[in-house]
Amino acid sequence: MRPATLFRLAVAGNRTDHLRTALTAASSALALVVLLAAATVIAIKNGESGENAHYASPLLAEPGLRPGVIAALVLLAVPILALAGQSIRLGAPARDRRLAAIRLAGATPGQAVLIAGAETVAAGVIGSVVGLGGFLLLRVVLERRNAGGELLLPTDVLPSVLWIVILMAFVPVMAGLVGALLLRQVVISPLGVVRRTRKRGPWPWPGFLIVVGLVIFQLPAQIKGIDVGTNRWAVLVGGGVALTTIGVVLGTGWIAHTTGRLLLRFGPRPAMLLAGRRLMADPWSGSRTLAALLASVVIGAIALGYRIGLVTQFEAWNRYNAQTREEQLGAGAPEGFYTGAVDLIMVAVGIGVTVAAAGVLISLAEGIVARRRTYAALTAAGVPGRTLSESVLWQTMLPLAPALLLAVTSGIGLIRLTGTRVGAPSNTLTVPVPVGSLALLAGGAFLIMLIATGIGLVVLRSSTDLEELRAS
Amino acid sequence: MSTSHVLLGLLAGGPRHGYELKRSHDDRLPQAKPLAFGQVYATLGRLERDGLVEQSGQDRDGGPDRTSYVITEAGRARLGEWLTEVEPPAPYVTSALFAKVVVSLLASGERVATEYLVAQRAAHTTRLRELTAVKTDSAATVGDVIAADYAIAHLDADLRWLQTTLLRLADLNEEMNP
Amino acid sequence: MNTLLQGTALHRAYGPTPALRGVDIEVTEGEIVAVTGPSGCGKSTLLHCLAGIMRVDSGSVRYRDQDIGLWSESARSKLRRTEFGVLFQFGQLVPELTAGENVALPLLLGGVKRREAQKTAEEWLDRFGVAELAGKLPGAMSGGQQQRCAVARAMVTEPRALFADEPTGALDVLTGEQVLGEIVRVAREKGMAVVLVTHEAQIAAYADREISLRDGALDPTGLGLRTRA
Numbered sequence: 001m002r003p004a005t006l007f008r009l010a011v012a013g014n015r016t017d018h019l020r021t022a023l024t025a026a027s028s029a030l031a032l033v034v035l036l037a038a039a040t041v042i043a044i045k046n047g048e049s050g051e052n053a054h055y056a057s058p059l060l061a062e063p064g065l066r067p068g069v070i071a072a073l074v075l076l077a078v079p080i081l082a083l084a085g086q087s088i089r090l091g092a093p094a095r096d097r098r099l100a101a102i103r104l105a106g107a108t109p110g111q112a113v114l115i116a117g118a119e120t121v122a123a124g125v126i127g128s129v130v131g132l133g134g135f136l137l138l139r140v141v142l143e144r145r146n147a148g149g150e151l152l153l154p155t156d157v158l159p160s161v162l163w164i165v166i167l168m169a170f171v172p173v174m175a176g177l178v179g180a181l182l183l184r185q186v187v188i189s190p191l192g193v194v195r196r197t198r199k200r201g202p203w204p205w206p207g208f209l210i211v212v213g214l215v216i217f218q219l220p221a222q223i224k225g226i227d228v229g230t231n232r233w234a235v236l237v238g239g240g241v242a243l244t245t246i247g248v249v250l251g252t253g254w255i256a257h258t259t260g261r262l263l264l265r266f267g268p269r270p271a272m273l274l275a276g277r278r279l280m281a282d283p284w285s286g287s288r289t290l291a292a293l294l295a296s297v298v299i300g301a302i303a304l305g306y307r308i309g310l311v312t313q314f315e316a317w318n319r320y321n322a323q324t325r326e327e328q329l330g331a332g333a334p335e336g337f338y339t340g341a342v343d344l345i346m347v348a349v350g351i352g353v354t355v356a357a358a359g360v361l362i363s364l365a366e367g368i369v370a371r372r373r374t375y376a377a378l379t380a381a382g383v384p385g386r387t388l389s390e391s392v393l394w395q396t397m398l399p400l401a402p403a404l405l406l407a408v409t410s411g412i413g414l415i416r417l418t419g420t421r422v423g424a425p426s427n428t429l430t431v432p433v434p435v436g437s438l439a440l441l442a443g444g445a446f447l448i449m450l451i452a453t454g455i456g457l458v459v460l461r462s463s464t465d466l467e468e469l470r471a472s
Numbered sequence: 473m474s475t476s477h478v479l480l481g482l483l484a485g486g487p488r489h490g491y492e493l494k495r496s497h498d499d500r501l502p503q504a505k506p507l508a509f510g511q512v513y514a515t516l517g518r519l520e521r522d523g524l525v526e527q528s529g530q531d532r533d534g535g536p537d538r539t540s541y542v543i544t545e546a547g548r549a550r551l552g553e554w555l556t557e558v559e560p561p562a563p564y565v566t567s568a569l570f571a572k573v574v575v576s577l578l579a580s581g582e583r584v585a586t587e588y589l590v591a592q593r594a595a596h597t598t599r600l601r602e603l604t605a606v607k608t609d610s611a612a613t614v615g616d617v618i619a620a621d622y623a624i625a626h627l628d629a630d631l632r633w634l635q636t637t638l639l640r641l642a643d644l645n646e647e648m649n650p
Numbered sequence: 651m652n653t654l655l656q657g658t659a660l661h662r663a664y665g666p667t668p669a670l671r672g673v674d675i676e677v678t679e680g681e682i683v684a685v686t687g688p689s690g691c692g693k694s695t696l697l698h699c700l701a702g703i704m705r706v707d708s709g710s711v712r713y714r715d716q717d718i719g720l721w722s723e724s725a726r727s728k729l730r731r732t733e734f735g736v737l738f739q740f741g742q743l744v745p746e747l748t749a750g751e752n753v754a755l756p757l758l759l760g761g762v763k764r765r766e767a768q769k770t771a772e773e774w775l776d777r778f779g780v781a782e783l784a785g786k787l788p789g790a791m792s793g794g795q796q797q798r799c800a801v802a803r804a805m806v807t808e809p810r811a812l813f814a815d816e817p818t819g820a821l822d823v824l825t826g827e828q829v830l831g832e833i834v835r836v837a838r839e840k841g842m843a844v845v846l847v848t849h850e851a852q853i854a855a856y857a858d859r860e861i862s863l864r865d866g867a868l869d870p871t872g873l874g875l876r877t878r879a
Contacts, residue, residue: 270758277746377742380703382731590871604855
């Protein structure tokens with residue numbers, strides 16, 4: 001296939017296709033802006049004294065804190081990139097028919113995936129260009145100084161051209177890869193697009209991953225000689241978080257399947273029967289679509305656990321300092337500085353959850369649209385729209401509750417297992433469980449998902465259109 | 473269709489007398505015209521003369537004199553020949569319906585032709601419904617169903633042809649009198 | 651016989667394209683009516699309007715002397731799942747539900763207990779000779795088996811009227827004939843009226859009478875002749 005042909009086939013389409021392209025481009029642009037911001041922070045040079053004094057925020061000024069900012073920005077880019085890739089499944093029926101027609105005309109399965117992927121890459125390139133423009137514009141617009149003449153944001157440095165070029169290429173390629181990965185679930189046959197589902201029910205083995213993750217995370221604290229900041233420390237802590245997160249995400253498959261089975265056995269309403277069967281038929285759809293959301297929640301729970309540890313530590317120091325006139329204990333900066341850093345991560349988590357919910361909305365809408373014929377037939381047969389909406393609601397929200405609980409518990413467990421006693425001489429305190437903020441995290445994620453599902457139900461309403469019943 | 477070949481076929485299952493042959497014929501080929509007794513005996517006589525069947529016995533329990541016939545080797549050979557011989561396709565092209573429709577369209581005005589066609593279609597669909605009823609009757613044998621299917625398929629073909637012809641003519645009319 | 655359904659001067663358009671242009675139709679109790687005509691003649695639209703799936707633009711559809719066009723969507727939805735049964739060419743079974751659950755669905759929606767609904771569903775599957783499929787998913791069945799399950803689901807509530815839109819269109823001739831024969835047999839047994847939409851004369855012959863449509867209007871000739879303005 002010549003590139004020109006590929007391009008022509010990739011950009012062919014109707015209004016929904018353009019909407020998909022726009023969404024892919026917009027999320028790609030956003031991802032690029034975030035990544036360029038991270039690159040900008042990397043580009044900050046240290047001054048003579050080791051820190052860069054002309055920034056208002058110590059997060060930017062202190063070299064020791066900048067990696068945290070960079071990590072937060074990169075983490076934030078992940079769900080946004082996932083969203084860009086997920087857009088490939090938006091408004092799919094018309095595109096599916098087109099891809100099937102292309103297959104019928106003699107394209108190989110690989111070529112069909114390439115065409116679909118090329119569409120995402122093309123949109124990603126547009127997004128990259130827009131994102132670069134937006135980033136350069138933001139640098140100018142956001143150039144502010146405080147009263148002391150310090151810059152609020154690092155608008156005086158720019159990543160190197162090489163970095164910019166690499167990131168501009170990275171965003172569309174990643175979006176395309178995520179998209180191609182998601183298309184693995186569907187078979188583009190000449191006679192239409194079929195979604196592949198697995199037969200075997202999932203086992204709760206991901207629980208084991210969570211346990212391993214928890215153990216690995218504890219190692220630096222238990223073994224002498226692994227100091228904070230060393231590579232070994234980073235690998236163990238990072239690996240522990242990663243394994244736990246993967247465990248939570250994969251565990252959702254089992255949770256969905258079990259929820260489905262319970263719904264089927266004990267659910268008295270027809271909507272529960274529909275939801276239960278669907279959960280059992282494709283239990284992995286939950287872990288696919290909820291991955292970014294659950295990962296954000298795990299990170300959020302870890303951050304909240306860390307934050308309350310800090311707060312308690314300062315509390316202990318304050319008490320000690322109040323009792324003694326001797327050597328004052330404390331950290332290098334005031335408490336607000338450290339909690340502020342964690343709060344910044346929580347903002348990133350919040351954005352991550354929202355972006356992930358948008359991704360969930362897309363896959364939810366796609367799932368509904370893929371079943372539109374059945375929905376239309378059921379409506380014609382007198383199944384009330386209420387029942388269908390209710391079944392989608394059960395199917396999405398019911399497994400989400402235990403999955404969120406697992407995510408929050410795993411995240412907080414990770415931190416708490418390293419120790420819950422902090423303090424100063426003669427003044428040890430127990431770190432409390434931040435029940436309120438954890439509930440806010442999980443509840444917020446649940447609420448956002450509820451809103452996303454609500455929007456998805458609007459799609460359902462229009463999918464019961466009887467046009468779908470006309471013989472094709 | 474040749475009655476002698478059908479009788480040979482019925483005798484292939486074992487010896488039978490004339491009355492049995494008639495009944496068996498009418499049962500197996502219910503949509504065909506029923507055989508007259510005279511025709512059965514005349515045909516059997518011809519078959520016997522040609523050495524394709526022979527008399528196998530007399531049976532006179534309580535009834536009139538009945539002669540059983542059995543198929544001969546030559547008869548089996550003839551039957552085999554007939555069964556393997558391909559029938560010329562499309563014998564219905566010469567049917568009365570075809571001729572009448574064509575003549576009607578040529579000779580009568582459009583209104584008369586249409587009236588005739590509507591009546592003809594009604595007759596066809598009525599017959600189609602009767603045959604379908606025969607077929608869906610719980611007492612129907614496989615023979616009944618196969619025979620009904622054969623007639624249904626032909627009536628259906630006639631109907632389709634009628635419809636297509638009319639559409640063609642309508643197009644033709646529009647072309648000529650725009 | 652009493653009139654079950656009566657459509658009067660039915661009009662319905664899709665955007666600027668008219669699909670029905672003043673159709674009158676009457677269906678009496680227990681009667682099997684075939685609606686025939688070429689593609690695009692409006693026969694499916696007529697079925698959708700009569701079954702209360704679709705609203706008419708003008709004219710009235712009366713079921714047992716009640717104008718169902720005046721009813722709310724939820725009232726018509728209830729009517730469809732209790733008094734009516736609908737059957738399409740294909741794709742009406744929920745792929746994730748077993749055959750038994752699919753058939754039981756209308757009963758469950760009507761508030762019947764799960765166990766009881768399942769039992770009735772199995773009886774109906776048995777009536778169409780597919781009792782052994784109760785635990786199977788639609789994906790694991792042949793087209794004929796799926797359509798038999800769909801028929802069982804459409805009939806499980808013992809509706810007064812069955813609306814079938816090319817019910818055998820996706821099946822081979824023999825299977826289609828068997829399925830149709832079973833529909834007619836059970837409909838007669840239970841005194842159900844059937845509105846059978848088809849473009850084939852052989853299928854229409856299963857009905858007691860036939861009405862033909864052409865360009866959204868009744869075609870009394872049945873010959874698909876263009877109506878002269």
